[in-house]
Amino acid sequence: MPKDPARGSVFRIGFAVLDRQIVADDGEHVGKTDDVEFSWNEGEAPAMTALLTDTAALGPRITGRLGRMWRAVLARLRPFDHDEPVRIPIGDVEAFSPTTRLSTPAPEGSRAAEKWLGDNVVGRIPGARR
């Protein structure tokens, strides 16, 4: 990417945004960018308006039968307080390189899926608590 990311830099979201670690302003890891939201008015170019993170956002990125199964399992289990992905407005992003840095604290509900899996699946594997 060009040296001044705030002025006219052009990049591919697959290179610079998707699957990148998101870090809050206090250094806390928020998760990874699982999807990107665009807003669009007819006749204009779309604008990137939010990052979507947490496991619920990952399902649509996985194509085919595996992605459908993932979404179906989440819908049935409903293990989290929310089954929608965490949405981070693009205005909260300070920079995309080398990690996605936010100018705000970690959003509420971030990493909910990861925490649930850690407590209820990984944490129950013998030896996991060592």
Place this chain on the structure above:
Amino acid sequence: MSTFQASDLLGRAVVDGSGRRVGTVQDVVVRRDGDAYTVLGLVLGRSALAGRFGYGGPLEPPTPWKRVLGWMRRHERYVDWGDVERLDGEAVVIGVEHESLPRRWHDHED
């Protein structure tokens, strides 16, 4: 105003002005101006594998990899957003012929 997600585009088939299938959407190119991120166009191709190595923009691969990645990305093309005609069908429809599409998306940087 409507919204859509990158996952709605990535992997979708693309059909050109003559009705021929020309690949799938591999990536979305955006420009940042302050806090605004505007879509400039789409990268089309047949496989996303070569793009996962991180080369292809301003970052050129080392010589041993250049030919290999170049071959893997030989089908890659860039289509300007202004040439995208329809998104609401199964395939993305573009209003230009495949042969007229440029290969290098990063030629659109300032």
